[in-house]
Amino acid sequence: MEQITAGPKGLPISGNVLAFRRDTLKFIRDAAKEYGDVVHFRFGPKRHVYMLNNPDMIKEVLVTKQAHFRKGKGLQVARAVVGDGILTSEGKKHIRQRRLMQPAFHRDRIAGYADAMVRQGVELMEDWKDGEVRDIHQDMMKVTLAIITETMFGKTVKEGADKIGHAIDVGLKYVSTKATSFIDIPLSVPTRSNREFVESSEVLDKTIYGLIEERRKSTGSHTDLLAMLLSARDEDDGQGMTDEQVRDEVMTIFVAGHETTANTMSWIFYLLATHPEAEQKLHDELKSVLGGRLPTVEDIPNLTYVNLIISETLRLSPAAWTINREVVEPVEIGGHTYEPGDTLMMSQYVMHRQEKYFEDPDEFRPERFAGDLLKRIPAYAYFPFGGGPRICIGNNFALMEAALLLATIAQRYRLRLAQPDQKVELEPVVTLRPKNGLPMRLEKREQNE
Ligand code: HEM
Numbered sequence: 001m002e003q004i005t006a007g008p009k010g011l012p013i014s015g016n017v018l019a020f021r022r023d024t025l026k027f028i029r030d031a032a033k034e035y036g037d038v039v040h041f042r043f044g045p046k047r048h049v050y051m052l053n054n055p056d057m058i059k060e061v062l063v064t065k066q067a068h069f070r071k072g073k074g075l076q077v078a079r080a081v082v083g084d085g086i087l088t089s090e091g092k093k094h095i096r097q098r099r100l101m102q103p104a105f106h107r108d109r110i111a112g113y114a115d116a117m118v119r120q121g122v123e124l125m126e127d128w129k130d131g132e133v134r135d136i137h138q139d140m141m142k143v144t145l146a147i148i149t150e151t152m153f154g155k156t157v158k159e160g161a162d163k164i165g166h167a168i169d170v171g172l173k174y175v176s177t178k179a180t181s182f183i184d185i186p187l188s189v190p191t192r193s194n195r196e197f198v199e200s201s202e203v204l205d206k207t208i209y210g211l212i213e214e215r216r217k218s219t220g221s222h223t224d225l226l227a228m229l230l231s232a233r234d235e236d237d238g239q240g241m242t243d244e245q246v247r248d249e250v251m252t253i254f255v256a257g258h259e260t261t262a263n264t265m266s267w268i269f270y271l272l273a274t275h276p277e278a279e280q281k282l283h284d285e286l287k288s289v290l291g292g293r294l295p296t297v298e299d300i301p302n303l304t305y306v307n308l309i310i311s312e313t314l315r316l317s318p319a320a321w322t323i324n325r326e327v328v329e330p331v332e333i334g335g336h337t338y339e340p341g342d343t344l345m346m347s348q349y350v351m352h353r354q355e356k357y358f359e360d361p362d363e364f365r366p367e368r369f370a371g372d373l374l375k376r377i378p379a380y381a382y383f384p385f386g387g388g389p390r391i392c393i394g395n396n397f398a399l400m401e402a403a404l405l406l407a408t409i410a411q412r413y414r415l416r417l418a419q420p421d422q423k424v425e426l427e428p429v430v431t432l433r434p435k436n437g438l439p440m441r442l443e444k445r446e447q448n449e
Pocket of ligand 1: 071086087088098148252253256257258260261264318319320323324384385386387389390391392393394395397398
């Protein structure tokens with residue numbers, strides 16, 4: 001089988017790694033434009049990465065031939081933070097954990113989380129003052145962390161939330177750098193980033209083991225995810241999960257379930273601030289559907305424009321901007337055989353901005369999702385939550401949370417850019433976040449506006 005080598009020329013030893021890191025999003029998008037369905041990158045002397053830009057190939061990797069792959073290096077490195085939880089585990093263990101946790105994310109179950117989502121949105125705004133400038137990204141991190149903690153672990157973390165948020169941040173930055181590096185410095189070497197990482201892990205462990213211990217001692221009855229994890233018994237040997245296993249799952253949900261939604265919310269507010277006509281339509285809808293009252297889960301299907309805004313934001317600024325897989329046994333895709341050790345990269349950022357599927361792909365236009373767009377384009381041209389057996393377990397949770405937070409906040413405040421000509425760059429760390437935060441000016445809205 002012929003070797004695929006079409007891709008940007010790299011440096012002799014490091015290959016494409018420096019160019020990739022310098023301006024990742026531009027680099028991968030330009031490469032897709034130039035080389036088409038498959039682009040070859042080399043990271044260091046031996047690591048071959050193939051970016052697939054064809055929806056049918058992406059479907060083969062995520063769905064039909066998924067058994068030939070394991071998670072990509074980034075997620076393998078992420079084990080340093082989230083351990084061997086549902087996001088990073090493979091094979092039988094993954095299937096078992098997924099089956100165990102699925103009920104907590106069932107549609108009927110998450111409907112019960114709606115009140116907490118709205119209440120946390122309202123509480124966030126209690127600190128807000130008309131006219132002040134705030135880092136909205138920090139606020140979104142705070143509110144999504146509070147929501148995930150309350151709904152999944154039955155606890156509100158008011159004090160210490162900043163510390164947890166910071167510790168997760170350090171962890172993700174560490175993972176992101178490690179994932180593209182080809183020199184492996186062991187954690188025992190006290191470099192600055194290793195030391196910061198070890199410290200942040202200690203903060204997270206302390207918090208989570210504290211949660212577990214408190215719950216094991218508690219006599220009250222609980223039905224949340226933590227209760228499910230603690231009462232789970234293995235089908236074969238009847239054993240429960242160890243504290244360490246529970247810790248890994250809890251950490252996974254903390255990490256996977258908070259930063260992605262926070263980023264999506266930040267991008268929504270940024271895009272609305274730069275598209276006043278869309279913002280006006282949103283306000284009109286909120287007025288006619290809610291008439292000034294707080295939203296409930298029953299309102300969500302009627303908040304049509306809110307839902308369009310979320311779909312379009314996940315297209316333009318997908319919080320998960322790439323999914324990577326590593327080949328474990330030779331596999332043929334699109335006429336080429338990939339070998340064990342090869343990495344296949346499928347980028348939502350690249351696919352969601354392909355002209356052949358999305359007209360004027362760089363434009364923010366929520367209306368594009370109003371018709372049958374998703375039926376007209378191939379499956380996996382748009383895949384903000386991935387697909388196949390490892391599709392995001394929290395997708396419905398996230399969509400509901402985003403709709404309720406947006407409706408709650410936008411009724412009371414209009415968020416303006418702090419500077420009229422402010423540019424906010426997309427920073428692809430593990431997720432796609434606003435580089436340097438998102439300072440915005442709060443403008444209180446009149447009730448009958
Ligand atoms: C807008 C918000 C979100 C986006 C864009 C998003 C995106 C994704 C994507 C693309 C994957 C698949 C990764 C892969 O195949 O390698 C994934 C997996 C996952 N997500 Fe989300 N996610 C979001 C919110 C959430 C929330 C709120 C939770 C939990 C409450 C969550 C929990 C998970 C978990 C546990 C997995 C691993 C599933 C498995 O491997 O079986 N996510 N997410």
